[in-house]
Amino acid sequence: MARHAFRSTQEPPPSGPYSAAVSAGHLVFVSAQLPVDECGAVVDGSAAEQARRALDALGHQLRSTGLSLDTVATVTVYLVDPVDTAAIDDAFAAFFAEPRPARTLVGVAWLPGGARLQIEAVAVRY
Numbered sequence: 001m002a003r004h005a006f007r008s009t010q011e012p013p014p015s016g017p018y019s020a021a022v023s024a025g026h027l028v029f030v031s032a033q034l035p036v037d038e039c040g041a042v043v044d045g046s047a048a049e050q051a052r053r054a055l056d057a058l059g060h061q062l063r064s065t066g067l068s069l070d071t072v073a074t075v076t077v078y079l080v081d082p083v084d085t086a087a088i089d090d091a092f093a094a095f096f097a098e099p100r101p102a103r104t105l106v107g108v109a110w111l112p113g114g115a116r117l118q119i120e121a122v123a124v125r126y
Helices: 047-064 082-095
Strands: 003-006 021-024 027-033 072-079 102-107 117-124
Touching: 021 047, 027 047, 047 072, 047 082, 047 117, 072 082, 082 102
Parallel strands: 072 102
Antiparallel strands: 003 021, 021 027, 027 117, 072 117
């Protein structure tokens, strides 16, 4: 099965030796998106603001593959502070229509740049 790498030009390039998104068959895997600005610096702000920024970045990466947030089957959110869960719930309600994707929250001690969260996804080409 052929794999193809993608990257949105609206987002900074990956900071290491990995692809922003990879398609394999009917699946598209998007690397965890940090809430960063156009220079790659983590945006200051609340968990809600960071969640919206990371979801914007996720949407940009998906569009680079020809998909959208509507095609996301599952997301994983890496979260430093569980208190931020309600803010993430609000952002998801605004970004994802029914039926919403499956979601896993993973508590972590640290994220790059002091981010409060990062979000990765798997989408499906129908």
